[in-house]
Amino acid sequence: MSRSLALGVIIAGGLLSAQDGSSLYDRTCASCHNGGNDRAPSRDALRSMSADRVLAAMETGPMISMAVRLTTADRRAIAEFVSGKPIGQPLVTTPPPQAVCPARASSPFALDGMTWTGWGGNTSNTRFQDTAGIASDQVSRLKVKWAFAFPGDIQAYSQPTIAGGRVFVGSPGGKVYSLDAKTGCVHWFFDAEAGVRSAVTLARVGTGNVAFFGDAKANVYGVDAATGKQLWKTKADSFPVAGITGSPVFYNGRIYIGIRSGEEASGADPQYECCRFRGSVVALDAANGKQIWKTYLVDEPKRTTKNKAGAQLWAPSGVAVWSTPAIDARRNALYVTTGNNYTDPTTRLSDAFLAMDLNTGKILWSRQMTPRDAYTSACRLPDKTNCAESNGPDFDFGSSPILVALPNGRRALVAGQKSGVVYAVDPDNQGELLWQTRVGKGGTAGGVQWGSAADQNNVYVAVSDVGRIMLTYTSATDADPKQGGGMFALRLDNGQRVWYTAPEPCGNRPRCSPAQSAAVTAIPGVAFSGSVDGHLRAYSAADGKVVWDFDTAQNYPTVNGVPGHGGSLDGPGPAIGGGMLFVNSGYPTAGGMSGNVLLAFSVDGK
Ligand code: HEC
Incomplete structure (x- = not known):
């Protein structure tokens, strides 16, 4: 009690010492943010935020209950320490005039061109796009056409939706955008009350x-x-x-x-x-x-x-x-x-x-x-x-159920669980188990975390199994570069393995994990899977061979002029339609790398 009071006095005198923020952080935040909680952004990611955003997380955001027993002065001290920046410099997140679409481009919006909507791309959640406008043999020529950065954000976690020549996407700062699919200019933005993660x-x-x-x-x-x-x-x-x-x-x-x-x-x-x-x-x-x-x-x-x-x-x-x-x-x-x-x-x-x-x-x-x-x-x-x-064991479902018609005329509901097991149950018989196939070890961040995609024959399943290692001389943990990842194709009718492709090794990038926690997206002949290592890879649906690999963890010039960099791919997967592929990059949880970009790909970047 007396300590907080004393700190309050010091702040009033403008003599805030970093020491106080540091010890408060160690006591109230470090247990999770230094690696104890899979869903908490890493210490480095917090460092890249503004002090005002960290403060907002504690006062009106997801960290309210972690910080309720702190004084206002304590919260400010933590926010300044964690970010290494002073309070009172909130970032302007309104798109600058040059980012806004010219009036002539703002032709009336029509829904007919709807190509990908919501999470599953359709109401069956297949995440399969049969009118992608990108042929399987063109996938290897996908190039970044434009990048858009979410100002002030350390992650990009809302799956894009594509329709009528526009792309719609939410962001952790609560801004929802309608962007031009071809150029990335802003048709409109909307300020929600809190972060928008849903598609x-x-x-x-x-x-x-x-x-x-x-x-x-x-x-x-x-x-x-x-x-x-x-x-x-x-x-x-x-x-x-x-x-x-969801x-x-x-x-x-x-x-x-x-x-x-x-x-x-x-x-x-x-x-x-x-x-x-x-x-x-x-x-x-x-x-x-x-x-x-x-x-x-x-x-x-x-x-x-x-x-x-x-x-x-x-x-x-x-x-x-x-x-x-x-x-x-x-x-x-x-x-x-x-x-x-x-x-x-x-x-x-x-x-x-x-x-x-x-x-x-x-x-x-x-x-x-x-x-x-x-x-x-x-x-x-x-x-x-x-x-x-x-x-525990904390084996909930992050994956959405996929409703599919089987080649044998029956139907199935398919979903992978954080346990590392993929299940198919019978929607026409009270959810009776049809088959189950183990693909991973399972854990608090999957097993299978955000879900799979299904075409007419197979379900394409990415394995998370993200690992943690203790860092020397600290209580912190970091992503294990040697654990997790891998991609399976399983037959929809019996769960048998069609192919398996092992994860790519991490190399020496810091905070790298080969885990494939993000949701999978498929088009005819190809399945896409993002990795915590920052790569988006395309797998041949026939044999699992990697036919395209793009490392999203880079800096990008952006169409809205905000500094943009990519990081881990996690949470949602790419949305594909109208000859373009959109994916968000940056996910500093589960040991991953922060980032704040929406990337738009097209064949040859045209
Ligand atoms: C019990 C574990 C836990 C503790 C303790 C904890 N956090 Fe978090 N923190 C999380 C998780 C989990 C998330 C991700 C929440 C989400 O995405 O909904 C998070 C997210 C955040 C974010 C990102 C919010 C955003 O805008 O994206 C900030 C900033 C943050 N925490 C700061 C703190 C601070 C400061 C403290 C100490 C007062 C703290 N946290 C204590 C688990 C924790």
Whole structure:
């Protein structure tokens, strides 16, 4: 108490010493940001942020619950220490005039040219683009046509959407852009309340075209796709650290979206009353954002015991939805994959495939793949006070379910799990298991992390299995350059391996991991997989041979004039359409490299 007071006085006198920020950081932040938490950006990445952005993360962003017990002065001291910059120099993120499209280029926006929308590219989540405008034998000639940098951001994590000659993309700073697909000039930008990680989904609603997306504070937006004007905004969950990572799906006038939370990280604090978040799926009216139904995936949490630090514990909790639903028109059903519980006792709908009725949200069936999986960040940290007795293994689903028709006339729902196992279940028989194939060892960052792509015959699965190594003389960890990665093609009808391609070795780039955690995207004859090592690689669908390899971890001149550099590829995969491939580069979590660019590729860069 007296220490914080003294610090406050020093700050008021303008004599802030870096020492205080440093020791505060060591005590309250380092456990995760020096490598203890797979999803936390690295220390280096924090250093490249502005002090104002770090402060905002603690005061209005994802780090609120890590910093609630600090004073304002403490938070400022940490922000200045971590970034190495003074507070009060917020970056201007409004696109400069030269980045804005000339008036004549702003022809009316038409949805007909829609080539890739939302997470899966379609409502079945196949991530397969059969009208790419890039032939398989042209893939080796893909070159960067333009790059766009997200100002002030250290990562680029929203999958692009392509339609009507434009590309739509969100960013961690909360700006959503509509850019010209050919030139990268800005048609419009929109300021969401928090980071936008979901892909933008486009649909015609009434007489207009609407862009839908969700933000890190669980707001869902409908904005005019032509102008960026907000039509509606709905808070889809009121829990303090609830947010949206998955993407909205549009079907028959409605938007369907899953809700996740940051409470798994809040639980690291022994004083935190762990845990009360309830994962859910929400259906909204696409015309006005009004909620039609919301189905919670755990019951209302009740008090259980107290933890060692005397804090009240609650259960059931968790079962976040990180994935994007798939739509089954034939059965009038929606499918999602779910996350783990946070506390004991655990429940039945965690780490599962679920089917829900599209009209009512009623759960039709569920198929749990890993029972008794309660996990919070505390399970990975020295202070395990808020780690449940079941202690993980944190094998939730990050991958969205893919609905496919099998060559034998039957259908399957396919998804890889963080356990390292790919499953196919039967949507026409209560989720009965059709096959399972192990592709990786599994772990808190996958196994299979963000998902796969499927064509008519195969599912293309990238393996994460990111590794960590302890750094000498510190408590920090770094990515293990010798662990993780690899790419499989499995037959959709029986899960048998068609081919396997081993990961490329890392070389001597610092903070390199060969892990392939990002979602896979496929076109006829080729599957694309991004790696934490920064490379985007194209694999021949026939034999797994690498036919193209581009290292995105470079500096780029950008069309908006903001310094741009690439880093790790993780989270979403490329979006492909209209003869172009768009991919975001920069992902300083899971041991990866920061970066802030959207890269646009075309054949010969034309
Ligand atoms: C329990 C683990 C944990 C602790 C402790 C923690 N963080 Fe984080 N931090 C995370 C995770 C996980 C993320 C990624 C969150 C996301 O992307 O939603 C993150 C993200 C961030 C970001 C990036 C936000 C952005 O705008 O992209 C900043 C800045 C940050 N943390 C600062 C801090 C500071 C400062 C502290 C100490 C007061 C701290 N963190 C304590 C886990 C932690």
